[in-house]
Amino acid sequence: MSTLRHVLEVIDLLEDPRVDGFRVASWFKSKGFSDVEVVVDKLEGSGGRTDFVKIVVPGSRGKRVGGSAPTLGVIGRLGGIGARPSLIGMVSDADGAIVALAVAYKIAEMRARGEVLPGDVIITTHVCPNAPIKSYKPVPMMDSPVGIFELLRREVDPEMDAILSVDATKANLVVKHSGFAITPTVKEGWILKVSPDLINIYIRVTGEPPVIVPITMQDILPFSTTVYHINSIMQPWIYTDAPVVGVAITTRMVVPGSATGATNIWSLEQATRFIVEVAKDYTTGKARFYDEEEFKEIIRIHGSIKDILRRGTS
Numbered sequence: 001m002s003t004l005r006h007v008l009e010v011i012d013l014l015e016d017p018r019v020d021g022f023r024v025a026s027w028f029k030s031k032g033f034s035d036v037e038v039v040v041d042k043l044e045g046s047g048g049r050t051d052f053v054k055i056v057v058p059g060s061r062g063k064r065v066g067g068s069a070p071t072l073g074v075i076g077r078l079g080g081i082g083a084r085p086s087l088i089g090m091v092s093d094a095d096g097a098i099v100a101l102a103v104a105y106k107i108a109e110m111r112a113r114g115e116v117l118p119g120d121v122i123i124t125t126h127v128c129p130n131a132p133i134k135s136y137k138p139v140p141m142m143d144s145p146v147g148i149f150e151l152l153r154r155e156v157d158p159e160m161d162a163i164l165s166v167d168a169t170k171a172n173l174v175v176k177h178s179g180f181a182i183t184p185t186v187k188e189g190w191i192l193k194v195s196p197d198l199i200n201i202y203i204r205v206t207g208e209p210p211v212i213v214p215i216t217m218q219d220i221l222p223f224s225t226t227v228y229h230i231n232s233i234m235q236p237w238i239y240t241d242a243p244v245v246g247v248a249i250t251t252r253m254v255v256p257g258s259a260t261g262a263t264n265i266w267s268l269e270q271a272t273r274f275i276v277e278v279a280k281d282y283t284t285g286k287a288r289f290y291d292e293e294e295f296k297e298i299i300r301i302h303g304s305i306k307d308i309l310r311r312g313t314s
Contacts, residue, residue, distance in 0.1 A: 067119075167231055186243070192291075
């Protein structure tokens with residue numbers, strides 16, 4: 001299976017400086033995918049406008065048809081796909097949106113060809129070609145024209161039983177690998193062990209040893225807690241009790257989120273293919289994001305910490 005064509009077509013779509021969420025919806029409609037829902041909401045914020053995009057690809061036994069197969073959520077996290085007029089062209093931070101939309105495209109195409117996943121897949125992201133740049137260390141990062149908590153509340157759908165959060169994770173000094181990496185599972189504020197099932201999928205997709213992002217407690221605190229965060233990749237956990245795993249697009253050297261010319265199609269294709277494989281295994285019940293019995297034991301002995309760690313959100 002390849003997702004290269006899907007990634008390339010999505011990049012071409014998003015590179016247009018006139019792109020917005022409604023153009024993305026029209027593009028999906030032009031593909032002729034029946035039963036695939038695409039919803040766009042225009043959002044205005046202090047920094048300008050962005051368009052929230054939600055795509056639902058129904059499964060054969062998913063909730064949309066009254067079934068019980070689990071629903072996978074895929075969130076494309078980013079500040080913006082471009083920083084116009086300050087910078088010309090697509091920026092590195094666009095990776096989350098590219099992968100999320102390429103996943104939606106591939107799974108919708110599979111459905112149209114008769115290979116229907118058992119469970120629904122819900123993909124959310126936002127499209128902003130004119131996002132602001134924010135001062136940050138070690139390098140500047142992209143900001144969003146709309147507040148992060150407003151975006152997160154929309155990106156996290158209550159029907160999602162497990163979530164993959166995709167984000168460009170290149171502006172740091174702790175995960176230095178050209179490709180993509182995954183995080184440990186975060187559930188209800190607890191950083192759990194890395195899912196063995198997701199490790200196995202990583203290995204079969206890449207043919208390489210798994211690369212793990214060493215997230216810390218600081219990384220999962222709300223952005224309203226003004227301490228260092230590697231990025232916003234783990235923030236979706238704040239609005240769900242579902243397990244969340246980050247899919248980080250990574251580089252060997254530090255690359256700012258505002259860098260242009262930094263779109264690595266091979267890294268994006270591997271990440272897209274990984275997520276499609278997770279969708280297949282998760283919605284068929286072959287893959288788990290966490291060990292339910294171990295989590296019950298953690299809660300039994302140590303109790304819930306989610307309310308404490310969610311302080312400061314709105």
